[in-house]
Amino acid sequence: MNRKFLLQSFSALTLAATAAFATPAVAEDGTIKVGILHSLSGTMAISETVLKDVALMTIDEINAKGGVLGKKLEPVVVDPASDWPLFAEKARQLLSKDKVAVTFGCWTSVSRKSVLPVFKELDGLLFYPVQYEGEELERNVFYTGAAPNQQAIPAVEYLMSKDGGGAKRFVLLGTDYVYPRTTNKILRAFLHSKGITDENIMEEYTPFGHSDYQTIVANIKKFSTGGKTAVVSTINGDSNVPFYKELGNAGLKATDVPVVAFSVGEEELRGVDTKPLVGDLAAWNYFMSLKNPVNEEFKKKWAAYAKAKGLPSASKPLTNDPMEATYIGINMWKQAVEKAGTIEVDKVIPAVGGQQFAAPDGFTVEMDPKNHHLHKPVFIGEVKADGQFNVVWKSPGPIKAQPWSPYIPGDEGKKDEPDSK
Amino acid sequence: MRKILPALIGLAILVLCSPAQAFDQATATALSVGDSDTRIEALNKVIAAGDAAALPFLERLIGDSVKTSGDKVFVVDGDKAVDPVTGKPAELPSDADDVVNSNRMRNEITAAISVLQLSSPDRAVRLVAAQSLQSGDADESKLPLVKAAEAKEKDPQIRDMLGQVEANIELTSSDKSLRLAAVKMLAESSSPNVKEMLSSRFAPDGEADPEVKTAIAAAIKSVEARLSRYELVAQVFTGVSLASILLLAALGLAITYGLMGIINMAHGELMMIGAYSTYVVQNLFRAYLPDAFQFYLVAALPVAFLVTAGVGMAIERLVLRHLYGRSLETLLATWGISLFLMQLVRTIFGAQNVGVENPGWMSGSVSLAASLVLPYNRIIIIGFSVAVLGFMWYLLTKTRLGLFVRAVTQNRTMARCVGVPTARIDTMAFGLGSGIAGLAGVALSQIGNVGPDLGQHYIVNCFMVVVLGGVGQLAGTVLASLGLGIVSKFLEGVTGAVIAEIMVLVFVVVFIQRRPQGLFAMTGRSAEA
Numbered sequence: 028m029n030r031k032f033l034l035q036s037f038s039a040l041t042l043a044a045t046a047a048f049a050t051p052a053v054a055e056d057g058t059i060k061v062g063i064l065h066s067l068s069g070t071m072a073i074s075e076t077v078l079k080d081v082a083l084m085t086i087d088e089i090n091a092k093g094g095v096l097g098k099k100l101e102p103v104v105v106d107p108a109s110d111w112p113l114f115a116e117k118a119r120q121l122l123s124k125d126k127v128a129v130t131f132g133c134w135t136s137v138s139r140k141s142v143l144p145v146f147k148e149l150d151g152l153l154f155y156p157v158q159y160e161g162e163e164l165e166r167n168v169f170y171t172g173a174a175p176n177q178q179a180i181p182a183v184e185y186l187m188s189k190d191g192g193g194a195k196r197f198v199l200l201g202t203d204y205v206y207p208r209t210t211n212k213i214l215r216a217f218l219h220s221k222g223i224t225d226e227n228i229m230e231e232y233t234p235f236g237h238s239d240y241q242t243i244v245a246n247i248k249k250f251s252t253g254g255k256t257a258v259v260s261t262i263n264g265d266s267n268v269p270f271y272k273e274l275g276n277a278g279l280k281a282t283d284v285p286v287v288a289f290s291v292g293e294e295e296l297r298g299v300d301t302k303p304l305v306g307d308l309a310a311w312n313y314f315m316s317l318k319n320p321v322n323e324e325f326k327k328k329w330a331a332y333a334k335a336k337g338l339p340s341a342s343k344p345l346t347n348d349p350m351e352a353t354y355i356g357i358n359m360w361k362q363a364v365e366k367a368g369t370i371e372v373d374k375v376i377p378a379v380g381g382q383q384f385a386a387p388d389g390f391t392v393e394m395d396p397k398n399h400h401l402h403k404p405v406f407i408g409e410v411k412a413d414g415q416f417n418v419v420w421k422s423p424g425p426i427k428a429q430p431w432s433p434y435i436p437g438d439e440g441k442k443d444e445p446d447s448k
Numbered sequence: 449m450r451k452i453l454p455a456l457i458g459l460a461i462l463v464l465c466s467p468a469q470a471f472d473q474a475t476a477t478a479l480s481v482g483d484s485d486t487r488i489e490a491l492n493k494v495i496a497a498g499d500a501a502a503l504p505f506l507e508r509l510i511g512d513s514v515k516t517s518g519d520k521v522f523v524v525d526g527d528k529a530v531d532p533v534t535g536k537p538a539e540l541p542s543d544a545d546d547v548v549n550s551n552r553m554r555n556e557i558t559a560a561i562s563v564l565q566l567s568s569p570d571r572a573v574r575l576v577a578a579q580s581l582q583s584g585d586a587d588e589s590k591l592p593l594v595k596a597a598e599a600k601e602k603d604p605q606i607r608d609m610l611g612q613v614e615a616n617i618e619l620t621s622s623d624k625s626l627r628l629a630a631v632k633m634l635a636e637s638s639s640p641n642v643k644e645m646l647s648s649r650f651a652p653d654g655e656a657d658p659e660v661k662t663a664i665a666a667a668i669k670s671v672e673a674r675l676s677r678y679e680l681v682a683q684v685f686t687g688v689s690l691a692s693i694l695l696l697a698a699l700g701l702a703i704t705y706g707l708m709g710i711i712n713m714a715h716g717e718l719m720m721i722g723a724y725s726t727y728v729v730q731n732l733f734r735a736y737l738p739d740a741f742q743f744y745l746v747a748a749l750p751v752a753f754l755v756t757a758g759v760g761m762a763i764e765r766l767v768l769r770h771l772y773g774r775s776l777e778t779l780l781a782t783w784g785i786s787l788f789l790m791q792l793v794r795t796i797f798g799a800q801n802v803g804v805e806n807p808g809w810m811s812g813s814v815s816l817a818a819s820l821v822l823p824y825n826r827i828i829i830i831g832f833s834v835a836v837l838g839f840m841w842y843l844l845t846k847t848r849l850g851l852f853v854r855a856v857t858q859n860r861t862m863a864r865c866v867g868v869p870t871a872r873i874d875t876m877a878f879g880l881g882s883g884i885a886g887l888a889g890v891a892l893s894q895i896g897n898v899g900p901d902l903g904q905h906y907i908v909n910c911f912m913v914v915v916l917g918g919v920g921q922l923a924g925t926v927l928a929s930l931g932l933g934i935v936s937k938f939l940e941g942v943t944g945a946v947i948a949e950i951m952v953l954v955f956v957v958v959f960i961q962r963r964p965q966g967l968f969a970m971t972g973r974s975a976e977a
Contacts, residue, residue, distance in 0.1 A: 190484050190550045203946055233945045236905055238896040239693075241686040241826070242940040249679065252644050265801050265897045272806075272895070276813050276823030282555045300805045306551055339798065409550070411512075419550045 058101040062121035064132025069109025118142040128370040154356035160209035166445040171352040174428035182310035194257035203232040207261035216434035240273040275303025313351040319389035397444040400428030471501040515544040566597035578609040635667035678820040691933025692833040696888040698913035703881035714786040716903020722889020725752040752886040760882020801899040918966030
């Protein structure tokens with residue numbers, strides 16, 4: 028606790044110092060300021076740093092083509108240091124001091140919840156690029172990651188299908204915090220609707236950073252003797268490695284008990300021994316291994332950018348789902364500003380709805396005209412030995428998001444659009 | 449069952465002798481192109497034909513080295529492509545795509561390979577094939593081949609296994625006597641799959657005959673009894689395995705804190721340095737000695753010990769030496785050192801976790817029964833912690849250094865009076881404790897993540913073990929880690945991981961309140977000192 032506090036106050040100090048010297052409060056003529064709010068230090072830095080880089084890459088690209096409305100974009104990067112209250116502070120700084128036109132940022136649901144009041148109060152605009160648990164619809168936020176019906180539910184449907192192994196029993200395994208708990212609540216209700224009773228569902232949570240999965244794997248093994256079983260994992264962070272290792276050692280193969288994960292992607296598998304994971308599944312809306320011209324170009328651009336900027340990942344440049352979502356978000360905002368002819372938030376918000384963009388996932392994705400969520404295709408991939416994914420199932424086309432899950436009681440009557448101001 | 453067997457064998461042989469369709473382009477295409485259903489249909493045709501010529505291709509198929517372009521199929525070897533039937537080199541078109549196998553396809557292909565391998569002349573190959581058929585779900589389509597193989601089989605072990613496989617399949621047969629025989633056969637099994645299969649016969653569309661039903665109920669009971677015994681053994685094993693890790697992590701602290709009285713908050717970081725030493729040795733082996741890669745872990749042990757012992761001795765000489773007798777300052781200073789070490793590692797290796805691979809002999813498991821599987825890495829770590837414990841016991845009780853360490857612990861002034869170089873002994877003892885932390889780091893790198901904050905996860909547990917066992921008592925440390933390991937694993941089984949962790953902490957707090965001196969109290973004058 029104390030240690031964290033010390034580190035945070037130190038990084039906050041340095042940041043405050045740099046901020047004071049670096050950026051002038053008012054945008055120079057000819058530029059539009061764009062905020063980037065991702066943790067560059069602390070526990071989430073591993074995942075969020077690349078999102079900052081991909082955002083800068085997209086902004087460079089837009090500037091090279093002449094910018095937006097004839098003006099260049101000027102990125103303002105801040106570091107909320109994986110500290111949830113600091114997210115709110117930094118968001119306030121971006122909106123009231125730097126006067127950014129739009130902000131791209133946040134990863135965990137906690138950080139998003141932390142900045143929400145600020146964006147509402149100061150009428151800002153946030154693009155959130157990560158899959159999340161739904162149950163939210165805000166006028167000031169556009170969600171370019173997946174809602175549960177664009178990731179979790181298709182994945183479970185796949186596991187129940189013949190090709191997915193025809194699972195009859197499910198283990199819902201997660202890290203103990205809001206995203207896994209909410210997702211599992213939705214999944215349990217969904218499974219009930221498919222006639223799967225409570226005795227065929229096992230729900231388990233582990234603390235953050237848990238590393239001894241012997242008992243849980245033994246329990247899964249025992250549970251799997253009751254019928255064809257599949258594991259739905261919402262384990263987050265580096266706990267995944269001991270979990271998969273233990274599965275491999277206990278002889279639970281993906282062909283017997285498949286594991287589908289919602290938070291394991293290309294970047295998370297970097298530096299992990301993937302041999303024991305081969306055949307396990309992940310559900311996302313984009314995989315680096317997708318074969319289409321837009322994706323080839325996206326990968327090429329990213330590799331070139333990583334090399335040019337000397338990023339630590341340049342030797343093995345990887346793309347992943349939240350990176351793609353960030354890329355789509357920035358481009359859609361640009362298109363919306365061009366349509367509205369202004370960067371004024373109140374005029375841009377209605378213009379974002381209905382925007383279309385040829386995305387690296389191989390489809391022309393569309394922002395829903397009303398509910399602020401992207402229509403996204405769903406892919407289910409199997410881990411290969413090289414840390415990439417083989418797509419074994421894909422949705423026929425983009426799916427509309429349901430931020431209010433029909434499987435959560437009380438959500439039925441909720442409007443599929445945010446309240447107006 | 450025996451009566452009809454010959455008839456069935458005859459049938460099987462008939463099937464086998466029917467004009468064996470040789471493996472050709474069309475079959476290869478049907479196996480690789482299309483959706484899972486049509487591919488499985490093609491696969492079943494191959495099985496029905498008992499076409500062993502398809503074996504090499506199926507093995508390539510499951511090894512993900514088959515590509516297709518339109519209707520053409522290629523087997524890929526590195527960057528060369530060959531025709532699957534003729535084996536002649538072929539030009540790989542640029543639009544060739546990998547054949548993707550879902551888990552269902554993989555199951556089916558593996559079963560097909562096993563069935564075809566049953567006719568292999570090599571006993572080992574047949575054994576593996578029979579084992580894999582027994583644990584997988586073989587279906588009706590494989591029955592003729594299995595029967596034929598059983599009839600030909602000379603090896604009793606393999607024949608028993610094949611009998612089980614047949615029983616699995618025949619459980620749904622329309623012949624009542626066949627079913628009864630199958631149930632009897634299955635009652636001998638200790639596989640959880642069998643229990644599942646038997647229980648599923650109680651479903652409404654399952655068994656109708658009352659006689660068979662009672663036989664099934666009895667069979668389930670006997671399988672269950674066997675399963676629950678194994679389960680208990682497995683639970684004790686996981687408890688002991690957790691205990692061995694706790695013990696390894698706490699042994700070094702038992703010296704630095706237990707014997708020397710230094711509250712060493714940097715103990716976890718010393719383990720982390722041990723784990724990173726393993727990582728460095730691994731990379732060196734990969735770069736310079738790829739042939740001996742399997743043994744990098746053995747080489748990592750002395751390296752990690754020496755590196756961490758060196759770091760520990762430097763800490764003692766430079767910082768702790770000046771703080772003896774001021775425990776609060778020691779605590780703060782070592783905490784500062786732990787921050788410093790973590791940041792240092794972050795600067796050198798980066799903030800992300802690094803990958804430490806298990807050598808071949810550390811992965812996999814020994815299977816004592818279908819439901820009792822003990823992973824090698826856990827067994828080896830249990831053995832390793834016992835070895836480290838023995839090494840420490842020997843050092844402390846049988847060597848001169850150990851004698852001096854104990855003398856200094858009991859009465860520093862007196863020891864100095866009789867000529868023990870106390871300052872040097874302090875350095876050596878701290879170095880020894882640190883080195884053992886390094887050894888623990890090597891072990892931890894094999895089961896968990898290696899990252900800069902690896903030590904943070906273990907430091908609380910280490911102190912818990914040492915305090916619970918009684919400060920300064922080696923036997924106490926051993927008992928405390930065993931107790932904590934087994935209790936927390938049993939609790940986890942009942943309440944789940946989150947609650948179990950809380951309950952163990954509460955238990956330790958209450959215990960320490962009732963018995964502040966821990967399990968084993970120090971006796972004699974030093975206890976009051």
